Amino acid sequence: MLIENFSNLNLSKDFLTNLDSLGYTKLTAIQQKSLPLSLNNSDLIAQAKTGSGKTVAFCIPIINKLNIKNFRIQSLIIAPTRELANQIALEIRKLSRHIHNLKVLTLCGGTPFKPQVLSLSHEAHIIVATPGRVLKHIEQNNIDLENITTLVLDEADKMLDMGFYDDIMQIIDTLPKNRQTLLFSATFEKNIERLASNVLKNPTIVKIENEEKVHIKQKFYEVKEENKTALIPAIISSNKAKSILIFCNMKIKCDQLADDLYALGLDVLTLHSDLEQKQRDETIILFSNKSYPILIATDVASRGLHIDDVDLVINYDLSSDEKVHTHRIGRTARAGKGGMAVSLYTSNDFDRVELIKDAFLDIEDENIEKIEDDLSYKIDSGLRTIFINGGKKQKLRAGDILGAMTAGIGLQKEDIGKIDILDFASYVAINKEKISFVLEKLSKEKIKGKYYRIYEK
CATH class of the missing domain: 3.40.50.300 (P-loop containing nucleotide triphosphate hydrolases)
Structure with missing residues (x-):
């Protein structure tokens, strides 16, 4: 019998409360089929398309078995692109908000190498990486992977299409043999079978097809x-x-x-x-x-x-x-x-x-x-975005920005859209009719006790 709700999973009360706050109530098809297996520490091959909820499907078991007191790298997630790696890291941070002092580190090409070396010297719990960059850190002895308990290969078919097979195998050769491996792919062809046979132990195959x-x-x-x-x-x-x-x-x-x-x-x-x-x-x-x-x-x-x-x-x-x-x-x-x-x-x-x-x-x-062109239809957005030159490194949180805009300058909550906070910058979607008001007022308002530079993107 398939589990339909997150509340029926064997997760802590705090974990379930956080999932509920994120709007995660009912499981998607891939989550229904994979989570009971992955939470039981089984190796898994999961076939599902982008957008089916697979990121949550492999993040939950990683977070669930994390030992926060062991400040060593316990999970490695490998993805084909920088964009996907960043999105996965963001999802992990959201799903683990109930855990204090969890450190997630992304290691991707196209970004400065030396700051990553410094971050690795301070350790982390979870690494999300592209193959080439994590291999470079391995070759230069910047990273310690001997405490890995879970390996995830996301969009494995895409990584193989991009020619990463040898890099992936070199990375895996450095990992502990006694680990859980989860392989997620949109397709299941011969190259995926070859990879799976070399890196997984008695995996269960879960397929969600033709969506x-x-x-x-x-x-x-x-x-x-x-x-x-x-x-x-x-x-x-x-x-x-x-x-x-x-x-x-x-x-x-x-x-x-x-x-x-x-x-x-x-x-x-x-x-x-x-x-x-x-x-x-x-x-x-x-x-x-x-x-x-x-x-x-x-x-x-x-x-x-x-x-x-x-x-x-x-x-x-x-x-x-x-x-x-x-x-x-x-x-x-x-x-x-x-x-x-x-x-x-x-x-x-x-x-x-x-x-x-x-x-x-x-x-x-x-x-x-x-094709009937509706000339009365307006192809436009009711939102625009403001940029704030402060982010996670300045300890800014969404609640700080929301408070400065509502209690601080009197903007209505319904005029505020999505808030994205990066390391050194924040982006806030605003009702475009209120952009001028926000730019004028917020530049004179302290956010968490400090003035920030603000402008429209």
């Missing part, structure tokens, strides 16, 4: 290349979408499309590998907190980013194959919610269209003439 076909409605339109951009506003308005993710295959196309849509009066963000990590983090925050309605991205954003409530995915360029297509459209319909994916293709894309249609048997072509 995309149940929840995501897809429309395909054959168009001329030169007509694509002009169709975007009509596609958005006809679907009454408020949060839109558009995929292009090349970085230069992202920037060109952003310029063209901006010229049409639309507010857009872009996300691709040419952006520095700080810019990428900020872009994800501004889109996920609903300050901008449209994000144009390359496939760097198709996996591993926790951006909820995306109403519409548009494949401006058709993906290279059906696997990439599946991951792209999986950005909508997260955690069982409905979603829409629209794909544009030209006569040169017929082969790729057929590949994708073979994987999704319910796809039908639509006539672009049937």
Whole structure:
């Protein structure tokens, strides 16, 4: 019999109270099938798409068996990208708010190396890392992994696609043999079987399949290349979408499309590998907190980013194959919610269209003439974001910022959206009609006894 509620799991009262405060009441399908096994210290191979609740599924057992008094690295989570590693670390911090002095450290490429060495010298309980960077720390003897009790490989298929197999095996060779290993993957192919056979002991296989076909409605339109951009506003308005993710295959196309849509009066963000990590983090925050309605991205954003409530995915360029297509459209319909994916293709894309249609048997072509552009529909966001030049390192918390805005300057709670706090910066979504008021008043108001520089992003 499957467990349906978090309250039925064998977790401490404080843990359950924290889960309830985060809005975690009912388990998703992958959580129902995996948590009873992983909480029992079993090795696990779990197949589930992005957005199915898998991060919570592997974070809960890690936190549950953590010995907070043992200030050594007890769990290692390996992920393919910096963005995913940062999102996992954030989720762990939320899930473990009931535990004092828990230290989670991220080790990712594209960020300064020496500060990581210093942080490692002070130890941590949980490490979240990309393969190349944690291997570099191992090779330079910066990290002690002999107390590891749990290893998680998240998005394992993506890591293998990116050529990380040898790095992963070198990392695993340094870990204790007596450990729990949890492998999460969106697909289960020969390369995953090979990895699993080398690193897991008598694993249980849990599969949650075909969720995309149940929840995501897809429309395909054959168009001329030169007509694509002009169709975007009509596609958005006809679907009454408020949060839109558009995929292009090349970085230069992202920037060109952003310029063209901006010229049409639309507010857009872009996300691709040419952006520095700080810019990428900020872009994800501004889109996920609903300050901008449209994000144009390359496939760097198709996996591993926790951006909820995306109403519409548009494949401006058709993906290279059906696997990439599946991951792209999986950005909508997260955690069982409905979603829409629209794909544009030209006569040169017929082969790729057929590949994708073979994987999704319910796809039908639509006539672009049937797209009804609702000119009265406003493609905009009711929120904008303010930047505060202080964060976790200054001991700022969401409650401090919320208090300064409400009790301090008199802003109503309903005018405040999501608050994101990074190490040295904080971002707050605000009713855009109140931005000028907040900028004027908050710059003169102390937050936790100190003045901070504040401006609009």
